[in-house]
Amino acid sequence: MNILIAIGGRDYSKPTLDLGMKVANSLEASTTIAYVGKKVSQFSEKDVSVVHQNLDERQLYRPGVRTLEWAYDFLNSKNYIQEEKNDFNDHLLVDEENSRMRVLLKGKHSNKIDLILRTGEIIEQLRSEVQTNNHDITIIGGGSNKGMHHDLVQFIDSSVLVVKNYSLKKEYKILLPVNNSIGSNNAIEIAEQFAKANKLKVEIVTVLENKPSDENLKKILEKTAKRFSKSRIKNTTRVLEGSVVETITESASDDSIIMLGVSPKNPVIKYFFGSKPISIAQKCKCPVLIAK
Amino acid sequence: MNDSYKIVSSSILYWFSQKKWFVFSVLTGIFLVLIGPPIDFLNANGEPNIAGYHSLVILLMVFILVTSQPIPFPAIALLALVLQVLLGVAPADEVASSLMNDAVLFVMGSLMFAIAIVHQGLDIRLAKIIIKIFGRNKRLFIAGLMFISAVLSSFLGEHTIIAIMLPIGLSVIRNIDSSKPDGKNAVLLTLFSIAYGTIIGSIGTPSGGARNVIMINYIREFSNVTIDYWDWMQYAYPILIIQLVMAYFVLQFVFPSSLDNIQLQGYKKSVAKSNSATNIRHIFSSIIIAIIVAGWFLFNEQFGLGIIALCGVLIFMICGMVSWEVINKNTNWGVILLFAATISLGFQINDTGAAEWLINKFNMMISNLPEDSSFSWSFMTIITGLTANFFTSSATTSLLGPMAIELEPNNVIFGMSAAIASGFSFLTVISSPTAMILYSTGLISVKLFFRIGLLMFASSIVILYLMSRFYWVML
Incomplete structure (x- = not known):
């Protein structure tokens, strides 16, 4: 499994990195940490490129390398990777393709971690990264930009974890809304591995919207609960009634990590009218994983 | 739903979202x-x-x-x-x-010339000179960075000088702890001093920016007035000097810092260690640059600025100091083509009478206002300056230049003001290579650039107004 963690500034990337690495470790995935630099106007793209080459030659870090160095140090300090030597002063930038660069450390470094620098519009760059390297989950910090959440889920061909208001010190539980979609099955699988590895409780819910009962949904709920119990994961089940978006938003608390499947709706309808998972990701104030 | 349908519709939607x-x-x-x-x-x-x-x-x-x-x-x-x-x-x-004229040749020549110059690695030599002249104290050093950036940018263009000066600036601030306000202000003061120096400098001479050459061509074409290198400097250099003084005080005010964090001694030592003194390549490239600048001064009317810039590239290439591969890889051919197309469009807008019609409409709009050219000047200058901040200066001049001249075809003040105002790239990071490069370092935000730039933009318009009103009329 491949996981992509997109980081920005140091101040708000710590939670993204921490949760991202927990997910990566629980799924035993190889991880790419990507810093996407500012989009450069076409007027100045060559000028910027020349300046960056100049900075490389002068051994002055080009923008983004310092952030990746900080990320690497952070992972070391939290024991997500264990290295004898971390010498970023001895790094090598490899221009792999248009607007993608790999940071190679000449000292020992983890084979499981790739450090990537990209430049440009964030959705375009992450989409390209996922398409080229077949990442299964993209993990990104959740800013207040709701349009970006929408575009991430809409256009990135992987599961998406939006890390919002995540605290490194808090103990979390998983809120797992289930239904009969393929996305929901994938969410169940990720949730199972993540909960098992991190010893988290899981609250499995299903929502009856505009109908008094649905035997099929109840069966899925019970089946999921059995599966989790078999894996020795503490779990509870609940059947909620009402609007899917509202009930799940209300059920989620500060210490929840929501994991749910992507909407099976037509992409055109989703683009113009949104979808329930996107609305949940936008409204909830906790990390949300939308599995594809 | 069919998976292939989903993939196709998703791809179309992505194309639409990117190309809306x-x-x-x-x-x-x-x-x-x-x-x-x-x-x-x-x-x-x-x-x-x-x-x-x-x-x-x-x-x-x-x-x-x-x-x-x-x-x-x-x-x-x-x-x-x-x-x-x-x-x-x-x-x-x-x-x-x-499609092709001296302005386009100049855009092409100056972009290629810039690459040839930057490729010579002159920053260490320049750093030595700056330290020698301004290295006695830190505040003088910062002022020196701004002054040298401005003077060099006025002759060689801002995209050349920011590429040379930024490594110097980043070397000076590399060990500053920017988590504390004093350190952060020292970082921003250093970066903004270089950036504002290069931006302000680019108005100083015709070779400072492509927009200046574009306007000279338009004025020659539409007003039958020839402005040579020296004429332009007489108009623009005093504004440059006043702006520099103002920028220095604005930055000191906005980013108050003791500068204690700046390790000037350490930087002096590292610069002194470098072996640039024996580098004949630096001396030779400095001679080429001096010859080209002298050529712009002395022969611009005879040969055109573009041809002289191309001569510089030619000398660098013949002497083997830069390869065609390097120039080809780093030249922004898209920008050259775009300028050629917009200049062509600018000529057609004038030739078809569209510029005249627009100006008549504008004059009708303001006919109820007191008959004072100050109003149309202010309107034109502010619109040009603002447009340049969202559209870049050279493209703005190539498209709005004919209309600015049409406002008062016999008065070069309008054309000159439009060109200079379009160089006030203080508001947005997309407005100039300098701003974009500074932004790409990740050390400044769009908001910060705008906030400080607003003050600079407003005061620059006032300075331009006063100079055009009271100084230019004496020329």
Whole structure:
């Protein structure tokens, strides 16, 4: 499994990195940490490129390398990777393709971690990264930009974890809304591995919207609960009634990590009218994983 | 649902989300072409001026596309050229002949010349000079960075100088702890001093920016007035000096810092260690640069600024100091093509009478106001300055330049003011290479650049007004 963690500034990337690495470790995935630099106007793209080459030659870090160095140090300090030597002063930038660069450390470094620098519009760059390297989950910090959440889920061909208001010190539980979609099955699988590895409780819910009962949904709920119990994961089940978006938003608390499947709706309808998972990701104030 | 249908519709939606401004500009263009020109938009024969109207429609489309950048610049340039012929603005031969002139050659030459210069690694040598002259104390050193950036940028262009000066600035601030306000202010003061120095400097001489050369060509073409290198300096250099002084105090005020964090001694030692003194390449490239600047001074009327810039590139290449591969890889050919297309469009807007019609409309709008050219000057200057901040300066000058001249064809003050105002790239990070490069370091934010830039922009307009009103009339 491949996981992509997109980081920005140091101040708000710590939670993204921490949760991202927990997910990566629980799924035993190889991880790419990507810093996407500012989009450069076409007027100045060559000028910027020349300046960056100049900075490389002068051994002055080009923008983004310092952030990746900080990320690497952070992972070391939290024991997500264990290295004898971390010498970023001895790094090598490899221009792999248009607007993608790999940071190679000449000292020992983890084979499981790739450090990537990209430049440009964030959705375009992450989409390209996922398409080229077949990442299964993209993990990104959740800013207040709701349009970006929408575009991430809409256009990135992987599961998406939006890390919002995540605290490194808090103990979390998983809120797992289930239904009969393929996305929901994938969410169940990720949730199972993540909960098992991190010893988290899981609250499995299903929502009856505009109908008094649905035997099929109840069966899925019970089946999921059995599966989790078999894996020795503490779990509870609940059947909620009402609007899917509202009930799940209300059920989620500060210490929840929501994991749910992507909407099976037509992409055109989703683009113009949104979808329930996107609305949940936008409204909830906790990390949300939308599995594809 | 069928998976292949989902993939195809998702790809189409992604294309649409990335190209929505292209779709918008095409739909706008089609709509405007279909409704036709206003009834009072007539040509010399008293018939509807279709060609002029279509040139304005293309202008609007180019404006939308360049501002939003949904397609590559070369594609925008080709679209502008193709539409000029297809919509009957001008025949193919005329469009082709208006595509290349000295201004376009200068854009090409200056971009290539800049790469050749930057490739020589002159920053260490320059750092030594700055330290020697201004290294006695830290505040003087910061002022020196700004002053040297401005002077060099006025002759060699801001994109050249920011590429040379930024490594110096980043070397000085590399060990500063920017988590504390004093350290952060020292970092910003250093970076902004270099950036403002290069931006302000670019108005100083015709070779400071392509927009200056574009305007000189327009003034020569439309007003029959020739402005040479020295004339331009007489107009612009005093403004540059006043702006520099003002920028220095604005930055000291906005970023108060003790500068204790700046390790000037350490930097002096590291610069002193470098072996640039024995580097004959630096001396030789400095001689080439001096010859080219002297050529611009002495022979600009005879040979044109573009040809002289190309001579510089030629010398560097013949002497083996830069390879064609390096120049080819780093030259922004898209920008050259775009400038060629917009300059061509600018000529057609003037030739078809579209510029004149627009100006008449503008004059009608302000006819109820007191008859004072100050109003139209202020309007034109502020619009040009603001547009340049969202559209970049050279493209603004190439498109709005003819209209600025048309306001008062016999008064070069309007054209000169438009060109200089379009160099006030203080508001947005997309407005100039300097701003974009500074932004790309990740050390400054869009908001910060705008906040400080607003003060600089407003005061620069006031300085320009006062100078054009009281100093230029004496020239």
